[in-house]
Amino acid sequence: MHMRLASLLLAAALAVPAASAQVRQVDLIVYNAIVVTMDAASRIIPRGAVAIQDGRIAAVDAADAIAAAYTGRETLDAGGQVVLPGLINTHTHAPMVLYRGLADDLALMEWLQKYIFPAEAKTVTPEFVRAGTRLAALEMIQSGTTTYADMYYFEEEIARVTREAGLRGVLGQTIIQFPVADAKTPEEGLARTEAFLKEFAGDELIVPAIAPHAMYTLEARTLKAVRAMADRYSAPVLIHLAETADESKTSQQRHKMSPTRYLESLGFWGPRTLAAHAVWLSPADIQILARRNVGVSHNPESNMKLASGTAKVPALRTARVHVGLGTDGAASNNDLDMFEAMRQAAFLHKLTTGDPRAVPAPVALQMATIEGARALGMDDRLGSLEPGKRADLIVVSMRGARQTPMYDPVSHLVYVSRGDDVQTTIVNGKILMRDRKVLTLDEEKVLAEANVFAARVREAVGK
Amino acid sequence: MHMRLASLLLAAALAVPAASAQVRQVDLIVYNAIVVTMDAASRIIPRGAVAIQDGRIAAVDAADAIAAAYTGRETLDAGGQVVLPGLINTHTHAPMVLYRGLADDLALMEWLQKYIFPAEAKTVTPEFVRAGTRLAALEMIQSGTTTYADMYYFEEEIARVTREAGLRGVLGQTIIQFPVADAKTPEEGLARTEAFLKEFAGDELIVPAIAPHAMYTLEARTLKAVRAMADRYSAPVLIHLAETADESKTSQQRHKMSPTRYLESLGFWGPRTLAAHAVWLSPADIQILARRNVGVSHNPESNMKLASGTAKVPALRTARVHVGLGTDGAASNNDLDMFEAMRQAAFLHKLTTGDPRAVPAPVALQMATIEGARALGMDDRLGSLEPGKRADLIVVSMRGARQTPMYDPVSHLVYVSRGDDVQTTIVNGKILMRDRKVLTLDEEKVLAEANVFAARVREAVGK
Numbered sequence: 012m013h014m015r016l017a018s019l020l021l022a023a024a025l026a027v028p029a030a031s032a033q034v035r036q037v038d039l040i041v042y043n044a045i046v047v048t049m050d051a052a053s054r055i056i057p058r059g060a061v062a063i064q065d066g067r068i069a070a071v072d073a074a075d076a077i078a079a080a081y082t083g084r085e086t087l088d089a090g091g092q093v094v095l096p097g098l099i100n101t102h103t104h105a106p107m108v109l110y111r112g113l114a115d116d117l118a119l120m121e122w123l124q125k126y127i128f129p130a131e132a133k134t135v136t137p138e139f140v141r142a143g144t145r146l147a148a149l150e151m152i153q154s155g156t157t158t159y160a161d162m163y164y165f166e167e168e169i170a171r172v173t174r175e176a177g178l179r180g181v182l183g184q185t186i187i188q189f190p191v192a193d194a195k196t197p198e199e200g201l202a203r204t205e206a207f208l209k210e211f212a213g214d215e216l217i218v219p220a221i222a223p224h225a226m227y228t229l230e231a232r233t234l235k236a237v238r239a240m241a242d243r244y245s246a247p248v249l250i251h252l253a254e255t256a257d258e259s260k261t262s263q264q265r266h267k268m269s270p271t272r273y274l275e276s277l278g279f280w281g282p283r284t285l286a287a288h289a290v291w292l293s294p295a296d297i298q299i300l301a302r303r304n305v306g307v308s309h310n311p312e313s314n315m316k317l318a319s320g321t322a323k324v325p326a327l328r329t330a331r332v333h334v335g336l337g338t339d340g341a342a343s344n345n346d347l348d349m350f351e352a353m354r355q356a357a358f359l360h361k362l363t364t365g366d367p368r369a370v371p372a373p374v375a376l377q378m379a380t381i382e383g384a385r386a387l388g389m390d391d392r393l394g395s396l397e398p399g400k401r402a403d404l405i406v407v408s409m410r411g412a413r414q415t416p417m418y419d420p421v422s423h424l425v426y427v428s429r430g431d432d433v434q435t436t437i438v439n440g441k442i443l444m445r446d447r448k449v450l451t452l453d454e455e456k457v458l459a460e461a462n463v464f465a466a467r468v469r470e471a472v473g474k
Numbered sequence: 475m476h477m478r479l480a481s482l483l484l485a486a487a488l489a490v491p492a493a494s495a496q497v498r499q500v501d502l503i504v505y506n507a508i509v510v511t512m513d514a515a516s517r518i519i520p521r522g523a524v525a526i527q528d529g530r531i532a533a534v535d536a537a538d539a540i541a542a543a544y545t546g547r548e549t550l551d552a553g554g555q556v557v558l559p560g561l562i563n564t565h566t567h568a569p570m571v572l573y574r575g576l577a578d579d580l581a582l583m584e585w586l587q588k589y590i591f592p593a594e595a596k597t598v599t600p601e602f603v604r605a606g607t608r609l610a611a612l613e614m615i616q617s618g619t620t621t622y623a624d625m626y627y628f629e630e631e632i633a634r635v636t637r638e639a640g641l642r643g644v645l646g647q648t649i650i651q652f653p654v655a656d657a658k659t660p661e662e663g664l665a666r667t668e669a670f671l672k673e674f675a676g677d678e679l680i681v682p683a684i685a686p687h688a689m690y691t692l693e694a695r696t697l698k699a700v701r702a703m704a705d706r707y708s709a710p711v712l713i714h715l716a717e718t719a720d721e722s723k724t725s726q727q728r729h730k731m732s733p734t735r736y737l738e739s740l741g742f743w744g745p746r747t748l749a750a751h752a753v754w755l756s757p758a759d760i761q762i763l764a765r766r767n768v769g770v771s772h773n774p775e776s777n778m779k780l781a782s783g784t785a786k787v788p789a790l791r792t793a794r795v796h797v798g799l800g801t802d803g804a805a806s807n808n809d810l811d812m813f814e815a816m817r818q819a820a821f822l823h824k825l826t827t828g829d830p831r832a833v834p835a836p837v838a839l840q841m842a843t844i845e846g847a848r849a850l851g852m853d854d855r856l857g858s859l860e861p862g863k864r865a866d867l868i869v870v871s872m873r874g875a876r877q878t879p880m881y882d883p884v885s886h887l888v889y890v891s892r893g894d895d896v897q898t899t900i901v902n903g904k905i906l907m908r909d910r911k912v913l914t915l916d917e918e919k920v921l922a923e924a925n926v927f928a929a930r931v932r933e934a935v936g937k
Contacts, residue, residue: 109879111890116834116835118829154876314825316824318827318829318832344889346889347876361781362784367581371579412612412917413893415571416927422575422808462879465881
């Protein structure tokens with residue numbers, strides 16, 4: 012049958028009201044798709060469809076089978092393109108998009124002390140954080156991220172904007188030893204965090220979390236207080252870990268232990284804990300993370316750009332540590348495109364291991380989806396297209412010269428796709444972007460507002 | 475004055491026919507642009523314009539100054555976006571786009587022997603090469619490449635298609651020891667090459683070149699014959715050099731010398747010679763390349779994906795070797811996007827040197843433009859926007875969420891731009907793509923034709 016005709020007939024069939032008890036009506040059916048499920052069998056359905064009801068996936072199957080069993084109150088033609096789980100960015104600092112490209116190619120301390128710290132001291136306010144999060148949310152929706160883990164200040168503002176934008180977030184209120192924009196002391200930070208955990212408890216989209224900055228910027232008693240609070244509220248914990256050689260050296264000098272081992276000695280590691288970067292790990296450190304079931308967020312672009320080093324991803328995976336991918340803040344990357352993170356992970360570990368088989372495309376894609384969900388302890392809900400999971404999915408175009416020919420959709424997703432190829436983004440069953448038009452944010456307004464704050468940033472650093 | 479009104483008035487001024495002797499009429503004026511010239515002073519003109527006459531740049535200046543001195547038979551509003559020299563891809567195998575993503579993540583020999591060699595043996599014909607080059611040309615025009623250096627078979631077909639597409643090419647007919655699709659022996663390859671050099675001598679867009687495959691796939695007498703022919707015709711020479719540790723080992727075993735030194739011992743190195751990859755070089759090898767003024771094509775993505783190693787770009791640059799950037803063929807990358815090559819070069823050398831100041835954004839951009847031109851011995855004509863040079867330029871959008879805010883256009887070009895951000899591509903004064911619409915190729919037809927050949931490739935490798 013002619014492809015377009017088949018597609019039209021299928022669309023008609025999907026939209027017919029339920030005629031018999033066997034046909035169930037659902038909210039939305041995404042059809043005419045190559046469905047990359049990321050389920051345990053890595054199933055790819057060449058002509059597939061996804062049925063969605065109440066924000067969850069009702070069924071994933073061949074389009075014909077879905078058409079026989081379901082009708083949709085709404086239908087979405089994926090145009091023969093690839094449908095896959097929404098991408099999970101396991102580490103970022105959303106509002107820092109407002110510092111993107113402010114300064115690059117500097118030694119870390121010069122970058123922080125001449126640009127980032129002065130800019131943050133003079134510009135971070137609730138309004139700034141809201142404007143930055145709107146801009147970040149726009150970029151994430153446009154590039155196929157549906158869940159992100161965040162660590163920043165005024166995280167309750169980030170949570171509100173994220174919810175309005177319709178994105179899913181594991182959002183961590185930062186706790187740090189020195190005075191910052193939203194807390195003068197770590198005690199104040201802990202109090203803010205507790206209020207934050209209470210405010211967003213049980214939210215459908217927001218998982219409130221605690222974000223102790225790092226072992227070298229916090230005293231032992233604060234780190235212990237974080238663990239106690241996390242246990243009390245069953246809250247996730249997000250922390251930077253062993254990002255740089257300096258951090259390892261500092262830990263050895265102060266505690267005669269690696270950062271990982273020091274945190275272990277404090278009883279810090281616990282359930283639903285995510286360590287970002289985890290570059291400087293010994294085999295013993297990796298064993299600690301594996302034993303404590305700590306997830307890792309690998310940030311290849313940031314680690315390369317800041318010359319931090321290479322996380323031992325193959326060794327972490329061999330030890331069965333769940334490794335997700337992150338972009339880090341856009342001040343050190345400089346974007347939030349998870350396709351770039353996938354490609355970079357695949358490239359980087361081939362180079363550093365000398366083995367072109369390291370982190371093959373299917374593994375890079377797992378890291379951006381189901382492994383990211385596991386690293387966040389949310390694989391019961393996220394990371395693959397399977398019945399019962401949250402309906403977070405994206406449509407990615409393979410139509411262009413760059414994607415032609417297509418022998419293998421997974422190869423293309425990792426080695427040639429970019430965020431801009433995402434056509435449609437759905438979170439919790441709600442369409443946030445359709446055919447590149449973002450529906451939950453006013454793009455022009457968000458960009459204009461961002462430019463107002465950028466002028467203040469420029470002033471703050473004298474640029 | 476209101477920006478849009480100012481722009482309209484400027485457009486009106488630019489289009490007025492020459493009223494006085496002081497005002498010169500030119501073919502095309504590109505205005506309302508942030509002009510990144512890549513000239514010796516790295517001049518950036520915030521509100522600039524470029525005047526073009528007879529395929530060459532007549533003037534580059536502030537828009538007001540251009541409006542006072544020139545009127546354009548045609549004008550092009552860059553919409554306040556960035557205009558820069560077209561990108562120069564110093565190493566690719568254009569028709570191999572038809573093998574993109576056919577097989578990834580394999581050890582080099584398995585990849586070559588199970589996929590690439592069988593596919594090439596069964597599918598490479600003049601028709602295949604034409605279809606592949608059309609697809610590659612489409613992708614290059616869409617992603618801002620205006621000049622490319624190529625090594626493949628049936629290079630005269632590649633040259634014809636490249637000329638039709640309006641791109642500029644330094645196109646090398648491959649010479650190799652074993653029988654290939656277009657020549658049974660290297661002698662036949664040399665004869666083909668000589669005919670090719672004659673056919674395209676003096677062409678405005680095509681520079682015919684000789685492409686001896688590599689030192690390990692050619693006998694000494696053939697390499698010497700290549701040098702003699704290059705001297706006779708003043709033709710550029712393109713060769714793979716020291717791509718893998720295996721090549722170095724082979725050279726040591728056969729010749730007790732590095733590949734670079736072996737070629738030096740044959741008298742192979744000469745003017746307008748480009749060595750692609752150049753990964754495994756000793757300090758002495760680097761000195762040879764510097765002394766012989768050999769250009770280098772650095773291919774960071776291919777070198778990472780195939781786990782070939784890291785070229786010592788900072789050391790090469792210190793030795794004043796001109797290092798351009800290349801994508802390599804799309805079978806090993808998997809695309810022809812020079813923005814990705816720039817970003818990867820900036821990331822890679824920070825990581826491997828441990829210094830975040832290595833290959834800063836301005837250097838990565840130089841490598842993709844003026845240094846690429848120098849590596850090809852064409853910096854008298856290409857690589858920067860300066861009066862007298864060929865009018866090869868592109869307009870890159872900075873309008874999106876991903877590019878907001880913009881503190882520094884050069885940072886964005888390297889760290890957040892992608893090929894798809896290119897709006898307009900001009901080669902030799904001719905507009906090849908305007909507002910994402912390619913004017914010299916029928917996109918739908920090119921993609922359909924590519925898919926026909928892809929079916930043959932699938933069959934050839936049993937996939």
